Amino acid sequence: MNTKIPKKKSAKPLLDSKRKRTKKVGKKRKKNQIIAKNQNSSLHKKKKQRRKKKATFVKMLRTTLLQLIIAIIIVGLIVYALSFFLFSVPKVSGYAMMPELANGDRLFVNKLETIKRFDLVVLKANKQRDLSVRRVIGMPDEDIYYKNDQLYIDDTFQVERYLEKPLKDAHQDSMLLTGDFTLNQISGAKKIPEKKYLVLGDNRRYSTDSRNYGLVEDTDIIGVVRMRWLPLQSMKSF
Missing domain, CATH: 2.10.109.10 (Umud Fragment, subunit A)
Structure with missing residues (x-):
């Protein structure tokens, strides 16, 4: 009686499938890294813009306050001078x-x-x-x-x-x-x-x-x- 010995399955398809999954995971990871990098870059730009706006506002506020103080001093000096002659x-x-x-x-x-x-x-x-x-x-x-x-x-x-x-x-x-x-x-x-x-x-x-x-x-x-x-x-x- 002849008994057939089953053939062993080839490991090549398994390796190919594993490589594909690894490659797919790598692409996905790379894509996520790019997305994260872009998000970080966008967040950094927004923070930079906010800091710039804040610095501009503070500078404008300081300038306005300085002008106001100078105006008050000038008006005070004028009133003080006029008080000698008018009232x-x-x-x-x-x-x-x-x-x-x-x-x-x-x-x-x-x-x-x-x-x-x-x-x-x-x-x-x-x-x-x-x-x-x-x-x-x-x-x-x-x-x-x-x-x-x-x-x-x-x-x-x-x-x-x-x-x-x-x-x-x-x-x-x-x-x-x-x-x-x-x-x-x-x-x-x-x-x-x-x-x-x-x-x-x-x-x-x-x-x-x-x-x-x-x-x-x-x-x-x-x-x-x-x-x-x-x-x-x-x-x-x-």
């Missing part, structure tokens, strides 16, 4: 102008305005040359006197409307708000000389003014009060 913003010190002005009020003062009767003015008074606010009562070439709480200018009675309430309160207490005096008593003159003014505080019983230190030179007057701007709730123009 000032002093603070009220004391209670001589109550009830019109209170201690600590901030004012806007026009240095170029012509002085008129009953204007509030900022002036350098007394030996210490302290800044104070007073009301102009007497003008150059006028005769001034007070009698029974009434102001007379060249023998003509003048109404002081800003003293309406203080006068009423004083008279209710049977007191004078402004003690009697004449121009001659406080200055030795019959008329107020040129370039001089008689000033009084509205708080007449407690104010230090021309009754104490005499007439005020026009060169000692800083300017005319045109506004109280602080406190805001009491803002008022004069």
Whole structure:
């Protein structure tokens, strides 16, 4: 009896299949590497662009801030320079102008305005040359006197409307708000000389003014009060 011996299968097809799989895996790996490289490159570019944008923004912000600071300094210097010639913003010190002005009020003062009767003015008074606010009562070439709480200018009675309430309160207490005096008593003159003014505080019983230190030179007057701007709730123009 003849027995057939089975032939062994060739290993070549297996090797070819293995090579194909290896080659396929290699191509896929290479493709993935290329994709990853491209992704990394794209990510790097995006990061670089973001850094560039951030650097540009920071540079622009610094430039803007620098320009703003320079502008503020220039404006501040201009305002400071103008304040010597055009205006000032002093603070009220004391209670001589109550009830019109209170201690600590901030004012806007026009240095170029012509002085008129009953204007509030900022002036350098007394030996210490302290800044104070007073009301102009007497003008150059006028005769001034007070009698029974009434102001007379060249023998003509003048109404002081800003003293309406203080006068009423004083008279209710049977007191004078402004003690009697004449121009001659406080200055030795019959008329107020040129370039001089008689000033009084509205708080007449407690104010230090021309009754104490005499007439005020026009060169000692800083300017005319045109506004109280602080406190805001009491803002008022004069």
